[in-house]
Amino acid sequence: MGVFREYVGAQWAAVQLSDVPVISGVALFHLILAFAVDYTRDSPPQPFWDEGHHTPAEVVLGVGGATVGGVDTYFSPADEDSWVSNAVDSLSGIIDTYQLDGIDIDYEQFNGDEALFARCIGRLLTELKARYPALVTSIAPYKDTEGYYQALWSSYQEVIDYVNYQFYANPASTRVEQYMEEYGRVAGSVFAGGSVLASINTSNPADVVTVDAYTALQACAQLAGNLTGIFVWSADSSYYNNLDFWYEGQAQQILAVGTN
Template identity: 40%
Template sequence: MELIKVFFIALLILQVLFPCNASIQAPKNSNLFREYIGAEFNNIKFSDVPINSNVEFHFILSFAIDYDTSSSPSPTNGKFNVFWDSENLSPSQVSSIKSQHSNVKVAVSLGGDSVANGNAYFNPSSVDSWVSNAVSSLTSIIKQYNLDGIDIDYEHFNADPDTFSECIGRLIKTLKNNGVISFASIAPFDDDQVQSHYKTLWKNYGDLIDYVNFQFYAYDEGTTVSQFMNYFKTQSSNYDGGKVLVSFISDGSGGLSPNDGFFTACSKLKSQNELHGIFVWSADDSKANGFPYEKRSQALLAIPH
């Protein structure tokens, strides 16, 4: 009897020292496909984009920006406004595409590269005021448009990484706790300032971030499959434990092109159980050639591994 008691005590100690690794396993293959839409005002509609019923599909509206052009043009400290093509991508259009396709969810991306012919800066007056304003203004937009999640795509900063981390981390946490969103993603790229901000956010709030939309198309045009695989390995290390999605840009202006090996790289990652999803910038550009790479991406993701 005493031996059994000792055995169970030893087992409990081992469980504490070496917990089951199920919760810390690396992410596996996924059928997630995501596409940014609405930034270029070329009359793109949700219904223009092919949707494979065998994938999880996220549209990402681009962008909501804490900026106000109606007064003196200046940042508005977390008071977000709609800067996507809201005439063609309206609340009723969101409801329509979601009702037609049960596998579709719609998110909104925050920030982006530019606004009003200048850079879109992350420039809070204070953490508390920015978070309060952002929670209020985004909750209003998200409810009006019946959205499911947010994406963080600030690319220019007038604040240090810790301030960015605290503002964005608290925003995501509050929106999730309030039941306003069900998922959140970040969209970094390989730039020292950008990475310092997003890696700090990941370190402090990574458990709240569901996807990493890494902008692999920001690497040089003409990237090879071998280089791409190394980039993916590096960014998977930078965002350790995260679902790092691979990506391409529709106009072929950067990174590994769909014509030059992108799908070869995706197949390699899938064989290694590391294809966590694919995202595209953007539907606006893809419209001109009929979305062939969106169709191919979704077909690949839909194949069981």
Template identity: 30%
Template sequence: MSPKPIFREYIIGSKEVPPIEGFPVEIINRRIPEFHFILAFAAEDYVEDGSGKKVGKGNFSANWNVTKFSAKKIRELKEDYEHVKVVISLGGRGTNFPFNPQDKEIWIDNAKKSLNQIITVLYKFHHETVIDGIDINYEHIESSEDEFAYCIGKVIDYLKSNISGVVVSIAPSFPVLSHYQQLFKANPHRIQWVNYQYYDQKVPSTHEFVNLHKTLIDTFGVEKLLAGFSTDPNDKGNISAEVFVEGVLQLLASGSLAGIFVSDAQSSLLSEPPLYLEKKSQEILTGTN
């Protein structure tokens, strides 16, 4: 297992649940070596092509409340919790947010400019950006594996070269796994974390969960692969909290898990008890469960 287990929490600007009022600091476990909040999503703009399909132009904008999650508030968060980082997630959930560039070179150019604007202008505080990285999280991809790897790879390379200290993660799910495998294969040293969305497929037993994770290690490596659970009611039924918890306990015992992520804070606040999986996951990672 990684000597520094990581926990990550998505904050998604969902319209289906009440908006979250700020970072849920009550879930932060100070014993976790590294804790990330992930703001989602920085979504791109789309137009329709001749067949009525959505095509992307690569102009990204923040789809969360930038007043509640401002540069000043992120700076204050980090002052209170030195082990916390804040990342922005690109893409979106479902077919409304496809990766399908209208023109790949124009898409790349627009993506570089718009993401640089978000990270270094919108999130600048006292001459310093407060955003620590990006997360690639498209769940629906119309392009080929090669085009996805090429376009996203160019954006990763640009951000890594121009913004100091940027960390990069990817969020594969079963339907588009081959696209993310290609992206990772082309950028193994530029991608620090892999947030695998176990909740996007049927994983009915602990045995199947553990075996799936160990299969994914063959591609992504044990030091980078994180297991993810969703508290979104729309994902209910694919993997239970019981299977997830028992599975991560087994993976940790065998040294096969680098960390855990949960999606998402808004839905978790409505769970009973609120934010249970977030707190339980960190207890497991720190051995205090």
């Protein structure tokens, strides 16, 4: 089934969850709230988003993120067992309080090796899945963080439902055919057997070096029959850049046609 996902709330925009359009024909629709962040090395993750409501969507909590208020955030546990215990308890509380449907792991900077990251996140997802069997789980790697997430995938892929791969983090000069080749590499080799989503970034190219959104959309259209789904970063950018959520609508149309 095709899934459409979008990150919401990471850039302090006045966007509400209900602003993101939902097109009939998409099998699953997920809004990812950005982010629950570790503020200290062993403190429990805290919620960091603007509240809202969107009835047709399943709501997923993003964990990690690159920055908060321009300050880098790191995966940096002082002790593996205490980090896992704190994270499980805190995230369980957030899931219960907000009746959330899933968790998305998006750490991008690390004080620790790949093996430690794999164990901590793998144990976290395993325990959350045991507590909440219907919980939807995902990871959000890109090329620079691939090693960490591949280590996690190799040992814990059974508790990871989706791979939100940040293909837009490749060079701005990326062409449609290069995007498609990279999707084939990631889906066929790096995270083989996983549900790998294509991705579109609606940020202003003057502000962020990213694959052009229209190039990514064209690649998604050509990959349509082979796609598990598409995610967009982000509703905030679409709102700020006055795009009227056009890319969100087009991506959902691709999925609706591709899965019918």
